Structure formats: C-alpha cells, structure tokens
Amino acid sequence: RKEVEQDPGPFNVPEGATVAFNCTYSNSASQSFFWYRQDCRKEPKLLMSVYSSGNEDGRFTAQLNRASQYISLLIRDSKLSDSATYLCVVNVAGGGADGLTFGKGTHLIIQP
Amino acid sequence: EPEVTQTPSHQVTQMGQEVILRCVPISNHLYFYWYRQILGQKVEFLVSFYNNEISEKSEIFDDQFSVERPDGSNFTLKIRSTKLEDSAMYFCARGGSGANVLTFGAGSRLTVL
Numbered sequence: 001r002k003e004v005e006q007d008p009g010p011f012n013v014p015e016g017a018t019v020a021f022n023c024t025y026s027n028s029a030s031q032s033f034f035w036y037r038q039d040c041r042k043e044p045k046l047l048m049s050v051y052s053s054g055n056e057d058g059r060f061t062a063q064l065n066r067a068s069q070y071i072s073l074l075i076r077d078s079k080l081s082d083s084a085t086y087l088c089v090v091n092v093a094g095g096g097a098d099g100l101t102f103g104k105g106t107h108l109i110i111q112p
Numbered sequence: 113e114p115e116v117t118q119t120p121s122h123q124v125t126q127m128g129q130e131v132i133l134r135c136v137p138i139s140n141h142l143y144f145y146w147y148r149q150i151l152g153q154k155v156e157f158l159v160s161f162y163n164n165e166i167s168e169k170s171e172i173f174d175d176q177f178s179v180e181r182p183d184g185s186n187f188t189l190k191i192r193s194t195k196l197e198d199s200a201m202y203f204c205a206r207g208g209s210g211a212n213v214l215t216f217g218a219g220s221r222l223t224v225l
Contacts, residue, residue, distance in 0.1 A: 004154075034213070043203055043216035044155060087155065100214070102155040 003027060004090050004103035011108045013078055020074040021106045023088030032091035033064055033071045037084045038105060044087055047073075075108075083110045116217035118204050124223045128193050133220045135187040135204030143207030145214065146179065146189045148172070150200040158202075161187065194224045 006023045013019045025033075033050035048055065050062040050071050061074040071090075075082055088103035117136045125131050137144065146158040160167040164181050178190045191198055201221050205214040 041201075041221075043219050044214075045216070046213055049213070100157065104154040 003101045004088055006086075006088050006103040006106045008104060009107040009109075011106065012111055013108065014111050015078060015080055017078055018074065018076045019078055019108065020072055021086065021108075022070050022072045023090075023103055023106075024068075024070045025088075025090045025101075026069070027090070027092055027101075028069060029092055030069075030090045033062075034089040034091075034100075035060075035062055035071075035073050036087040036089055036102075038087055039084050044102075047086070078110045080110050080112060083108060115215050116204055116206055118202075118217035118220050120220055121218065122221040122223070124225065125194055127196055127224055131191045131194055131198075131222060133189045133191075133202050133204075133222070135189070135217055136185060137187065137204075137206045141206045143167075144181075144187050145205040145207075147203045147205060147216075148200045149203065149219075150197075155203070158189070191222075194222075196224050198222060199224045 004023060004025050007021060011019055035047040036044040037047045038044045048057050048060060048062050050064050052064055054063045059076045063072045071088060073086060085105040085107050087105045090101050092099045119134045123131060142163050144161040147155050148158055149155045156172060157170050159169040159173045159179055161179055166179060176192045181187050187204060189202060199222055201219045203219045204217040
C-alpha cells in the first residue's frame with residue numbers, strides 16, 4: 001500500500017473555477033501534513049501546512065480528516081499561475097524532516 | 113537571492129564515474145537534507161545532516177553515497193560510482209522555522225549515460 005497517495009491528474013480546470021483534490025495517507029501515526037507546490041523541473045516550495053482545525057490562506061483552503069486519513073486542498077478563483085503539481089507531504093510523529101514522505105503529486109492545469 | 117544554492121545545475125556523466133553535488137545555504141542552519149526525484153516520480157529522502165553529522169539515511173543512501181560539510185559552509189553529496197538509475201534531480205534542503213518545513217534549492221540534474 002502506498003504511504004501517500006494522490007490522484008496524478010491532470011486536472012484541467014477553466015480559469016476562475018474552484019478545484020479540489022485529496023491525498024490519502026496510510027500511517028495513522030502521522031502528525032504533520034503539508035501541501036507543497038512544484039512547477040515543472042523546479043524545486044518543491046511549501047504552499048501551506050495543514051492543521052487539525054483546517055486552515056485558509058487566501059484562495060487556498062486545506063483540511064485534515066484524521067478518521068479517514070486524508071487531507072484536501074481547495075483552490076478558489078483559480079488563476080493561470082496556479083498551474084503546477086501539488087505535492088502532499090506527510091510526516092510521522094516525532095520525525096524531523098527526514099520523516100517526510102511525499103506523494104507523487106497532482107498535476108493541475110488552469111486553462112484560459 | 114535563493115536561500116539554498118546548488119551547483120552544478122546539470123551534470124552529465126558516464127556510468128561508473130564519481131560525481132560531487134554541492135549545496136551552499138545562505139544562512140547558518142544546522143539541519144540539512146538531500147532528496148532526489150527521478151523524472152516523473154516522487155521526491156525521496158536520502159539523508160539528513162545535523163551539526164556536521166549524518167542524522168538519518170534512507171535505504172537509497174547506500175555505500176555509494178556520502179555527504180560532507182568540509183569547510184563548515186558547503187554541503188556536498190558524493191556518488192562514488194554512478195549507475196544509470198542514479199539519473200535524477202537531486203535537491204538540497206535546509207530545515208525551516210519548523211523542523212518539518214523545508215526550503216529546497218533549485219536542484220542539480222544528474223544524467224548518467
């Protein structure tokens with residue numbers, strides 16, 4: 001079973017639309033959750049951390065569902081510049097960054 | 113100015129050759145990491161380095177790999193005898209404000225022929 005699983009997409013979405021995708025994780029002891037963004041052939045960059053209570057940063061909203069072991073990312077009013085691969089990242093309790101497990105990513109394409 | 117600078121940006125080498133990838137963090141951090149990403153695959157942890165010593169390493173980080181911080185600044189990843197399957201993007205990262213938050217360098221693309 002994959003540790004962190006994401007729908008690879010691509011998700012083709014018109015500009016201005018709302019898009020959401022999920023990520024499931026297998027280790028119930030996982031404590032820290034993140035969404036990173038990766039542009040083509042570039043390094044991953046932290047988009048947002050995901051807190052138990054959920055969190056919002058502008059057009060982006062992240063949610064955590066511990067019971068079902070998934071996290072979600074919602075992007076409202078999508079922009080062309082949102083086109084990227086979104087990486088779900090999970091860390092096991094007590095682990096430092098060496099415990100980070102990355103998903104393969106969900107590819108998002110915003111179309112004009 | 114990037115917080116983590118990596119060189120070279122791209123290196124092509126013959127199978128069996130030694131490769132050294134370099135990373136220079138701008139600010140003074142104690143935690144450093146090497147990750148790799150094979151084309152089309154997920155980002156994978158290789159090794160963490162804390163206070164000038166290896167802290168953790170993954171199964172990928174076998175005897176062919178080594179890390180050093182020779183002058184207290186540059187952080188290097190050495191692959192002694194490259195294999196075709198070592199072809200990947202290698203990312204250096206430093207720990208951020210939280211231990212789990214990483215700031216990656218732009219990466220070094222290694223192509224083994």
